[in-house]
Amino acid sequence: MKVAQKIETQIKTLKEGTTFKYQQLSIELNEYSAAAKAMERLIEKGTIKRVSTGIFFKPKQSIFGALKPNEEELLKPYLFQSNKRIAYITGLSLYNRMGLTTQVPRTIKIASRDKRITVSLGNIKGNPVKSYVDVTDKNFVLLEILDALKDFKKIPDLDKSAGIKIISNQLKSLSLKEIKQLMDCALSYPPRVRAFLGALLEKMDLTIELKTLKKSLNPLSEYNYGIDKKTLPTLTNWNMK
Structure with missing residues (x-):
């Protein structure tokens, strides 16, 4: 041919x-x-x-x-290499899509482990950030959740109660296998992310062991997210406030 x-x-x-x-x-x-x-x-x-x-x-x-x-489709070729996903969109663009903020950024953040990805397509600008773990098609949605937990305090115009509901609903949509993978990925994130994730998973009352997350935290450290205990009753179990 x-x-x-x-x-x-x-x-x-x-x-x-x-x-x-x-x-x-x-x-x-x-x-x-x-x-x-x-x-x-x-x-x-x-x-x-x-x-x-x-x-x-x-x-x-x-x-x-x-x-x-659309914007995501235009960026798609930059997120893959040899038909394998190596990156994902994070930052305000992601949090807007998740419903955590109404703000739309001028520049999109593109997270990848080993590759710095810069994009300039007309009005679409993309800057690189480093992901905490290697990005794949199987884990990038999990990394999106962890990024939202990492940046929770600084997401503009975020309603914290509504934000926790949104993220909790995403967690509930995951299988137990995916949640275990999520916890494995969380071990590469800052301690405050692991604490936040642990509190959310404990509140869901899943039949899953959370000891690995708990042991990864310094029992003397505190994580200040400014979340009300009524919104997240389990937060004190994870030294959050």
Whole structure:
């Protein structure tokens, strides 16, 4: 099969609004020159559009014409390497999506363990932050929860009672296996995060052992989150206040 045919066949399988790179098209190194020409022809036909150098999207059609992909979709190619997730969006963008704040940041934070990811796509700007553990498709949602606990005190216009309900509901949606994985990841986070997580999990009264989290904390340390005991009755068990 010719390179152009191979590319068109693969693009047909993509959903409208999807962003992608050359690497996702299973192109051999010796095929890149032919692939670049094939991609230019597809751009001219309007089958695909260029987001930036080496990044494209399959436009979604509407009565008003081709729609641009949303912000998260545009950033997606930067979050993966060789089809494996290596990063995730954190900070105010994440907390806004979680419903913890109404504020929208000018610059998006992109967390990765080993790679510094900087993005500049028109009005979308992304700056790198270091994740506490290696990021995968199986754990990035768990890391989002832990980041929210880490930054809980400094999330702007946060209603703490509502915030705890939102995060508690996310915890309740996890399986016991995922919660155990969450606790393992938490061991790499600051002590205040482990204490907060322990208090939330204890309040849920799960059939899961919390000793590992408890033993990881200094019994003389206190963690001041400014949370009312009525909102989180278990907080004193974890030296929170």
